[in-house]
Amino acid sequence: MSALVWSVLLSLVSAxxxxxxxxxxxxxxxxxPGRPFAPLRHGGWWVAMTLNGxxxxxxxxxxxxxxxxxVQPLGALTIVFALPMAAAFVRRRAGATAWRGAVMATVGLAGLLSLTGSADTSSLPGGERVVLALATxxxxxVLFLAARRMRKPVVRSVILAAAAGMAFGAASVFTKTVAVDWTSEVPAAEWASLLAIAGLATTGMLLSQASYRGAGLAAPLATVTVVNPVLAAAIGVTLFGENFRYGALGTSLALGCGVLAAGGLVLLTTERLTAARTPRSRADRTAQPEPLPRVTAQYGIPQRERLSGGTADRGSDQAVTPPALR
Known part of the structure; x- marks a missing residue:
């Protein structure tokens, strides 16, 4: 097989x-649920980390x-593969709205990445690396604090997923920088970049794990899948001199693809918000009203008996007379 075929197959298996x-x-x-970030004692978490690695x-x-x-656009197929796999293996079916959002996000991301051109291989100087790390x-x-203030689990999860995508995207930028500047001697500047990569990758992993609490699969995964390469492409355009193909037309198409991907994420988020409200609304419709407590007069004599002056229905509502009145 040719190198191009191998690249496609490896990209599909990676997705x-x-x-x-x-x-x-x-x-x-x-x-x-009690360990949102790193359930180290859960065997499934280590399986997930192995699969991601x-x-x-x-x-x-x-x-x-x-x-x-x-390769990059094929990586956007992760969300498309995840929905049928979840339905087949864990019986987690996605509705039509989730499928539309996933397809919109994937097509928009694939189009955006395919329109991003490449410049000459370059690296970032030390000052720009520090600024990028601090800004990231x-x-x-900021995103973590904003997520903690959100009361709706779905919105909180999407914000955490966006933060995870930001961490992964910045880690990709530092990885490219290290790959360009790598030598056998590994200067001290590269060690700082390697530490930044490790910190960003670990932070992104923990945030992505927390993003799956209360939001299902599609919305957090699509958010990470879109934000990660979009941020990396934006940094590439601004710092590495990359641009979009086909000039002004390519730039306009890229903006349209970005809007399409964002619309898919919004659709996935609203779908999860609707699904989260549906069980509560059904419960409200089927719930029976609780009986009102019986109004009791002073000294334990039932109100209706005190008003009528009789002793009707005393079999079930026998009044208790205080000792002082016996």
Missing amino acids: VAYAAGAIVQERVATTA FGAALHVVALAYGPLSL FGGLA
Whole structure:
């Protein structure tokens, strides 16, 4: 097989591995609600981390065989693979709205990545790396605090997923920088970048795990899948001199693809909000009103008996006379 075919196959298997890892992460989030970030004692969590690591390794190998413009859009198929896999293996079926949102997000992301061109191989100087790291961790802190203030679990999960995508996207930028500047001697500046990569990857992993609490699978996974490469592409355009293909037309098409992907995320979020409200509304319609407490007069004499002056129905409502009046 040719190198291009190998690149496509590895990219598809990588997307399947990412999808399987996300499904396991969502299951861990539902079975270990008291540990939202890192349930280290849960075996499924380690399985999810292994699947994600396997998918990342295949993605890197696919980049070695094929062009970035092909491999990156194929990675957007993760959300498309995740929905049928969840329905087949964990009986978690997605509705028509979730499918429309997932397809919109995937098509928009694939179009955006395919329109992103590449510039000459370059790196970031030390000052820009520091600014990028500070800006990323500051943005993560803001999103984390905003998520904690949200009362709706779905909105909180989507914000956490966006923070996870930001962390992963910035980690990809630092990875590219290290790959360009890597030498056998590994200067001290690269060690700082390696520490930034480790910190961002760990933060993104913990945030993505927490994002699956109370939001299902599709909305958090689609958010991470879209935000990660979009942020990396935006940094590439602003800092690495990358641009969009076909000039002004390509830029307009890229903006349209971004709007399409964002619309898919909004559709997935609203679908989860509607699904979260439906059980409560049904319960409200089927709930029976509780009987009102019997009004009792002073000294324990039933109100209706005191008003009538008789002793009707005293078999069930026998009054208790205080000792002082006996």
